[in-house]
Each structure stands twice: as structure tokens, then as C-alpha cells.
Amino acid sequence: xxxQTQASPxxxxxxxxxxxxxxxxxxxxxxxxxAQATPSTQGASGSVEVAGAPVQTGQYNAEPMGFYTDTTVCxxxxxxxxxxxxxxxxxxxxxxxxxxxxxxxxxxxxLDGEHWRHVRFIEQFDESRSQGRWLMMSDVCxxxxxxxxxxxxxxxxxxxxxxDTVVIQSDTCNGCRACIPACxxxxxxxxxxxxxAMKCTLCYDRLxxxxxxxxxxxxxxxxxxxxxxxxxxxxxNMRLEQLQGQGVDQARLYGADDSIVGxxxxxxxxxxxxxxxxxxxxxxxxxxxxxxxxxLSALGAAALGVLGAVGLRxxxxxxxxxxxxxxxxxxxxxxxxxxx
Amino acid sequence: MGSLVVLxxxxxxxTFYTKSPHWGWLIVFYFFLGGLAGGSAFLGxxxxxxxxxxxxxxxxxxxxxxxxxxxxxxxLLIVDLNRPERFWHMLIQNNTGEPMIKYWVPISxxxxxxxxFGLFSALAFVGVxxxxxxLGGRLQGLRTLREGGIGKAISALTALxxxxxxxxxxVLLADxxxxxxxxxxxxxxxxxxxxxxxxxxAITLLSGRRANRETLHWxxxxxxxxxxxxxxxxxxxxxxxxxxxxxxxxNAWGVLVxxxxxxxxxxxxxxxxxxxxxxxxxxxxxAAALVLIGSFCLRAAVVIASEQS
Numbered sequence: 297x298x299x300q301t302q303a304s305p306x307x308x309x310x311x312x313x314x315x316x317x318x319x320x321x322x323x324x325x326x327x328x329x330x331a332q333a334t335p336s337t338q339g340a341s342g343s344v345e346v347a348g349a350p351v352q353t354g355q356y357n358a359e360p361m362g363f364y365t366d367t368t369v370c371x372x373x374x375x376x377x378x379x380x381x382x383x384x385x386x387x388x389x390x391x392x393x394x395x396x397x398x399x400x401x402x403x404x405x406x407l408d409g410e411h412w413r414h415v416r417f418i419e420q421f422d423e424s425r426s427q428g429r430w431l432m433m434s435d436v437c438x439x440x441x442x443x444x445x446x447x448x449x450x451x452x453x454x455x456x457x458x459x460d461t462v463v464i465q466s467d468t469c470n471g472c473r474a475c476i477p478a479c480x481x482x483x484x485x486x487x488x489x490x491x492x493a494m495k496c497t498l499c500y501d502r503l504x505x506x507x508x509x510x511x512x513x514x515x516x517x518x519x520x521x522x523x524x525x526x527x528x529x530x531x532x533n534m535r536l537e538q539l540q541g542q543g544v545d546q547a548r549l550y551g552a553d554d555s556i557v558g559x560x561x562x563x564x565x566x567x568x569x570x571x572x573x574x575x576x577x578x579x580x581x582x583x584x585x586x587x588x589x590x591x592l593s594a595l596g597a598a599a600l601g602v603l604g605a606v607g608l609r610x611x612x613x614x615x616x617x618x619x620x621x622x623x624x625x626x627x628x629x630x631x632x633x634x635x636x
Numbered sequence: 637m638g639s640l641v642v643l644x645x646x647x648x649x650x651t652f653y654t655k656s657p658h659w660g661w662l663i664v665f666y667f668f669l670g671g672l673a674g675g676s677a678f679l680g681x682x683x684x685x686x687x688x689x690x691x692x693x694x695x696x697x698x699x700x701x702x703x704x705x706x707x708x709x710x711x712l713l714i715v716d717l718n719r720p721e722r723f724w725h726m727l728i729q730n731n732t733g734e735p736m737i738k739y740w741v742p743i744s745x746x747x748x749x750x751x752x753f754g755l756f757s758a759l760a761f762v763g764v765x766x767x768x769x770x771l772g773g774r775l776q777g778l779r780t781l782r783e784g785g786i787g788k789a790i791s792a793l794t795a796l797x798x799x800x801x802x803x804x805x806x807v808l809l810a811d812x813x814x815x816x817x818x819x820x821x822x823x824x825x826x827x828x829x830x831x832x833x834x835x836x837x838a839i840t841l842l843s844g845r846r847a848n849r850e851t852l853h854w855x856x857x858x859x860x861x862x863x864x865x866x867x868x869x870x871x872x873x874x875x876x877x878x879x880x881x882x883x884x885x886x887n888a889w890g891v892l893v894x895x896x897x898x899x900x901x902x903x904x905x906x907x908x909x910x911x912x913x914x915x916x917x918x919x920x921x922x923a924a925a926l927v928l929i930g931s932f933c934l935r936a937a938v939v940i941a942s943e944q945s
Contacts, residue, residue: 449741470723
């Protein structure tokens, strides 16, 4: 299977450890012993014995890997949601009892700590419902090249892996929830079972073993495609040209170039404005506000400090003047006494 | 469907596509108490460094206020974590044992600021307690914490970390992609000004008549200047991100800002400041109490209204 192994090098040495878009991670990324011991130069397939039968496995190069999601072929089967839940052992909400949205056939409704995949259903119908279309999109963490969550995480729990993906280490996260509002896509939430922030890991554990993520493997229409980003971009551009050639003028790629937070390692082919899919048109890093915000605060503090000090200085000068007067007066009295 | 999606398509800002962090009332109280503590230490430190001897009573009130408030703030912050037993992961990397700090992240810097401010304000507190003769025996010697070079250094560090704590909380909110918080860079200075005016009010309230008249006058001026600037910043904020403000504060929270913060917390106290005879003896304490209420309303409206957006 083509996706399971990388054709030979060019290999990048060692795990990628520098988060792009921030000065650097406070915690070095944790690459599994397997990934470290088998440098990315390994392009060839290996084989392991499972119950006596040889099973083909492979190792991925340490290069940006991700998803290209072609929403035009999504049929809304939610196999990705189920596969994700199953592989990652994510609990069912509400004790497994049905919780219907009452809005559409979409009862998952959102990405959160226990839903790392969510198939969005967008119904575009006119009032008579005689004309319309369904848009479907399997949503997931975008594994941003400049990741807001990684940037703000104050414990170093969020790391960038050798595959350029973004992973939250549950044993480090203390549930401060700073990553939740930092994400421009509203992906992260607290998982109620372990009370830490959780999201898609792009199946980091599977990638390290040379397996593709559970969701893309389960996708029956190849709407979710997994692979090296450079390869996926090529595929996406070909599909875009094909659709535009067929007259689908609204077709566009979202996050395939670096115009959106440095690029999305999970990017999309859409056939309408991003907002229609619940995606922000111009997502940004939260840190954009910090230098100005901190500078203005410092200015305010300095202004109050100077004003306060000037006001107090006058008190001190008055005090000194009074003391001087008092001592002068007492000096005069002394003089008079001596002179007399 | 997708009433959700349809609503989002009309959103005034990309910040409406994000999720709230569930920073609720614990954080509101932290922002209020932390701002009050920081402001009190700032004013206390200013008096220590630049004031006259007769101003020192108010400085002592400031230091006595700051340390317990920041201690309570620390507890609130830890309790608010989903995994409180791991609070130290923000100070020490749990997997390497090395210090954990990201100088470009307000929360990370803030954790250290709160810790350092806690330390310095505790030293100032102990010094004041010794000064007042509340500590027995050899502990009386701790009054050196308020004297000479050591005293000045502690006052300066307490004031500096204190004012930083009062201001960083707003910058922390700006370091998000949430409605209102991530749409402006003014929350830091807004919280800082509001913290200082609240602290001036609290010190005034607690000093009663025991403080020097000149000192009370200075505190009143600090309160008035901070309040005026706060009003100015609030106006600029509303004008600069009007569509977001309409969405986030176009409800009961907006009413709270208008009545609680602007009218009760800023305008009425300013009137009482310039016309102290209006309520006679009650003018000063009433104005101070209203400033404190306004400061709390501001934080509640900024935090909870965005949470609900």
C-alpha cells in the first residue's frame, strides 16, 4: 500500500523539534524510542510476525504528514468518527444514550475532548425545500504549522512531533484550558474522563508504527486522505483543477498554502465559503495581540507610577521643608539662649 | 441545519468560531482580587519609595491587603485547574525537572509573576507586622524588612510585580481567539487601571480617618486619574470593536458594564471626588465602595460575557 511506506529518501535527519511560529518549545518533543531508534532514513518496509503470519509494516519519514480532506466525496457515513473513537478508546457521551441535536442528522455537533472527528452536515435548502444540497465535511484538528494551542500551553504539554503534527501529552496537561480559546478553530476541549485537554493526535501512535490514522483508513470514499503533505498538496491541486474544469467555480482549497496560520497539515477542498463550513476565513495566532497589549499595559503602569511619585514627592518636600523650618526655629532659639 | 453554521456566517469576527475555556466565577474573583492585591502593593510601594513619613500608614494598609489577597488568588487559580494536583507543571517541567517558562505567553509569565509577587508581598507583610509590634520576641527584628536598603528593595519589587499582576490578566485574555478578548489589545491596560483605582479605594476605605489627610487626598487623586483613564480606554474599546461589543455586551452584561462599571464605578465616584460635600462624611467611603463594585462588574462582564458568546 502506497501510503504505508515512503519511497526512499530524501530523508530529514531526526525528529523535528522546533515548533514553527513560536520561539521554541519549552519541552522537547517526545519521540517514541521506536521513532528515535529508527531514523527517518528508513524508507523500506519491514515485516513483523503476528500470530505466525508476516504482516507488512513500514516507517514513515520524519517529514510533515497530514490529511487532505476532499469534502466533495464525503457521504456523511461517520465511519471516521467511529474509527477514531474505537482506536483512541474515547468514551461515548451521555453514557452512550442517544443525545439528538434536533437540528439535523448531525448529532455529534462539535469537536471536543471525546470527539476528535466530527462530520459536519450543512444543509443548503431554499424555504420550500424543493431545491438544495448537502455539504459534508469531516472536521478534525488542523495540526497548524503555526499552532496557537502549542504556542500558549504553559505546561509544555503540547508538542510538535517529527511528523509536524501537534500532540497534547495528557500526563503533562494540568487542565488550565488556555489552549481551548487559543485554537482559532474551536477544536480542543477537556476530556471528562481524565480531565485534561484532548484532541486528535493524528494517530501519533499509529504513525510511529508505520500505520495510517484510523479515520483515513476507515474512510470508504477517500474523502480523508493521509500522506506526506507535499504529496497531498499535489493531489489536491489536481482535484481542484478537475472540479474547476467541470464548472465548479466555488471549489477552493482551505489551508493548503501558508496563508492560513502558516498552513494546515489537515487541509480541505471546499465548494463554498469557509464560513459555510464553520471555518474562520482568516484564523490567526492568539499571540498577535500580546506585544501591543503588554506594551500598552506597561505604558499605563509607567504613567500611573510617575504621576503617583510626583504627587508623593511633594509630600516629602513639604515634610523636609517643615523639618527644616522646625530645626531653623529651634536653632534660632538655641542661638538666642547662647547669645543671651 | 446548521443554525449554528448560519449564525457563524454572520459573525462579526473570526473569534466567534472558537470555544470558550470555561473560565468562570473563580477566574472573575481571581482577576478582581489579583488586581486589587497588585494595585495595593503598587500604591504601597510608591508611598514607601517616594512618600513622606506621614504617608506610611496607608502604605502599611496596602501591604497588609496585598499578601492575603494574592494568597487567596493563588488558591483560586489552583482550584480552577481541571487537574489541581498538577499545578506545579506550570513552574517546573514535569518530565525534565527544569523550570517551565515561556516568556512569550502571558499565562506562563503570569504564573511566575504571581509566585514572585506572593513572595515579595509576604516579606512586606511580615515587615509591616513586625513594625506594628504584632510579632513577639526575636521576630520583632523582622522590621528590618521595612528599613533601609532591604526595605526599599522589597517595596520596589513588590510594587513592580504587583502592578504586573494587575495588568497581565488582561493581556492573558488578549492571548486568545475568543470574542472580545482576542478582538482588542486594550484589556491589559483596562484591568491595570481598574486594579489601581480599586486599590486606592480599598486603602482609603480601610484607612478611615487614621490616615493622613494629605495621603487620603493623594489616594483620591490616584483613584480619580485611574478611573478617568479607565473610562477613556473603555470608550476607545467600544468604538474600536463596536460590532463585537454589540454581540458580546448587547445583553444584560452590557447593562452591567454601563450601570455597574461606568455609572456606579466611575462617574458617581468622580462626582463625589470633586463635590465631596454631596454626601457629607459618607462621600469618601461611598465613592470607594462604588469603585470596588465597578471594578468587579468590569471583570465579570469581560470574562463571563465572552464565555457565553
